[in-house]
Amino acid sequence: MTPVTYYVYRGGMPSPCQLPDSLAVVVAGTAGSGKSTLGRAIAERLRAPLVDLDSVTTPLLDALPSDALGGHWLTSPHALAIRAGRYAALRATAADALSTAGRVVVVAPFTAELAGGAEWEALRTALAPTEPHVVHVDGDPSVLASRRFSRGATRDAHRPDTPSVDPKIDVLSVDAELSTAQQLARVLPALGCRRPVDTDADIFTREFDAVLFDLDGTLVDSTASVVRSWRRFAEHFDVSMEALHANHGEPARTLVSLLLPAERHAEALAHVTDLEVTDAAGLHPIRGAAEFFASVPPQRRAIVTSGSVPIATARLAAAGYDRPAVFVTVDDVVNGKPNPEPFLLAAERLGVDPARCLVVEDAPAGIAAARAAGCAVLALTGTTAEEELTADLVVDGLDAVRVEVTGSGALRLAPTVVSLYR
Incomplete structure (x- = not known):
C-alpha cells in the first residue's frame, strides 16, 4: 500500500x-x-x-x-x-x-x-x-x-x-x-500521524552515562488507570478532581495533603494504594517503551517514580518489565517531584553525575525535577498537553528514538525512522 x-x-x-x-x-x-x-x-x-x-x-x-x-x-x-x-x-x-x-x-x-x-x-x-x-x-x-x-x-x-x-x-x-x-x-x-522528530536537537549531540525513567505514562500506559483510581478516590472521600488533574506527576501523599485534613491522610493513602494496585492488572507498555528500556544496559538505567513500592511494582509486573537494580520510589525520598531529590538519588545509586543523565518523562512535575537535577530531558506526549512539556526533545513514542552505545562506552540518543507500511 x-x-x-x-x-x-x-x-x-x-x-x-x-x-x-x-x-x-x-x-x-x-x-x-x-x-x-x-x-x-x-x-x-x-x-x-x-x-x-x-x-x-x-x-x-x-x-x-x-x-x-x-x-x-x-x-x-x-x-x-x-x-x-x-x-x-x-x-x-x-x-x-x-x-x-x-x-x-x-x-x-x-x-x-x-x-x-x-x-x-x-x-x-x-x-x-x-x-x-x-x-x-x-x-x-x-x-x-x-x-x-x-x-x-x-x-x-x-x-x-x-x-x-x-x-x-x-x-x-x-x-x-x-x-x-x-x-x-x-x-x-x-x-501513521507521527509527531515530527527534531533531528537537529542538541540532545542528539550529547553523551550520557545513564538513563533515568519515569514509570507512569513513560514506560507503562497507566494514565487511564491512574485517572480511574483517583476518580474513585475522589468519589469515596467527596473531594474535587480538579486538584488531582492540576498536580499530575506528584506523589500521592502530596495530593492527599492538598485534599484532606491531616487526621485522614493515613486512611486516604491506604485507600488509594489499594485502588491503584487492584487496577494495575492488564496494563501495557507505552509505544516503543519496552524495546527502548531493554536497549539501555541494565547497570546504566533506573526507574524514578512518584508511586509507592506496591503500586510501582504492580504496574511494572503487569506491563512485563523486570524491576531494575536501581528503583527509586516516593518511599525512598523526603521530597518528591518536582523536587530534584528523586533523580539525584538515582544518579547517586548508579554512581554517575546527574549532568550526564538522560531523564525520560511525561509530566511537568517530573520534567521540572529533572531540570533542577541538571539532567537532559526526553518527554513523551500522551498524558499532558504538548505545550507543557518543556523538554530538550518531545516525541510521541519511544519508538521514535533509540539508544546507541558509542565506541567509548557512552550512551547517545538517535532518531529512528518509523515506517508503518512495511
Whole structure:
C-alpha cells in the first residue's frame, strides 16, 4: 500500500501524516463511551469525512410515529430489522465517502461487528479494498451509565442495557477514562500521524552515562488507570478532581495533603494504594517503551517514580518489565517531584553525575525535577498537553528514538525512522 503524506494541524503547526492512499477508520463503543467525540476529533485531524450512525439514521427514525413501529424504535418489535436497515444505510454512506474522498471515519456502536461474523464481513465488504482500522472505546460501566444519564438524550431512556463487548477482531483499545486529547495521542500514531522528530536537537549531540525513567505514562500506559483510581478516590472521600488533574506527576501523599485534613491522610493513602494496585492488572507498555528500556544496559538505567513500592511494582509486573537494580520510589525520598531529590538519588545509586543523565518523562512535575537535577530531558506526549512539556526533545513514542552505545562506552540518543507500511 502506497503511503501518502497529508498534514494535520496541532496548535496551528502542520505535522506530516504518512497515510495510505485509502484509509477507513471505524470507531466503535457503547452509548456514553465518547466514541462520537473521538470520531469527530479523528476526522478533523485527518480532514476526512465523518459518517456517524446517529447522524445518518436517527433523525428519520425519531420522526416516525411510535405507534407505527409498536413503540420507540429502539424497543420496537421490529428492532432487529431497524438495526439492519440503519447499518445498511451507514455502510452505503461510508462507502460513498471513502470512494470519493479516499478517507472516512465511521462511528457507531458496532456491537455485532466487534463479535466478528456476518456483520463484520458486511462492513469490511462495504469498505473494500481498504482494510479498516478499528478503534474500540470502552470503560467503567458506571461511568458510561453516568454519562448517558447526564446527557439526557431521549433515546437513552429506551435503550436496553448493553454490556461491553470483548472484541473478536483486531482493534486498538482506547479507554473512555482518557481525555479526547489523550485518546488522540494513542490513535493518531497508529494511523501513521507521527509527531515530527527534531533531528537537529542538541540532545542528539550529547553523551550520557545513564538513563533515568519515569514509570507512569513513560514506560507503562497507566494514565487511564491512574485517572480511574483517583476518580474513585475522589468519589469515596467527596473531594474535587480538579486538584488531582492540576498536580499530575506528584506523589500521592502530596495530593492527599492538598485534599484532606491531616487526621485522614493515613486512611486516604491506604485507600488509594489499594485502588491503584487492584487496577494495575492488564496494563501495557507505552509505544516503543519496552524495546527502548531493554536497549539501555541494565547497570546504566533506573526507574524514578512518584508511586509507592506496591503500586510501582504492580504496574511494572503487569506491563512485563523486570524491576531494575536501581528503583527509586516516593518511599525512598523526603521530597518528591518536582523536587530534584528523586533523580539525584538515582544518579547517586548508579554512581554517575546527574549532568550526564538522560531523564525520560511525561509530566511537568517530573520534567521540572529533572531540570533542577541538571539532567537532559526526553518527554513523551500522551498524558499532558504538548505545550507543557518543556523538554530538550518531545516525541510521541519511544519508538521514535533509540539508544546507541558509542565506541567509548557512552550512551547517545538517535532518531529512528518509523515506517508503518512495511
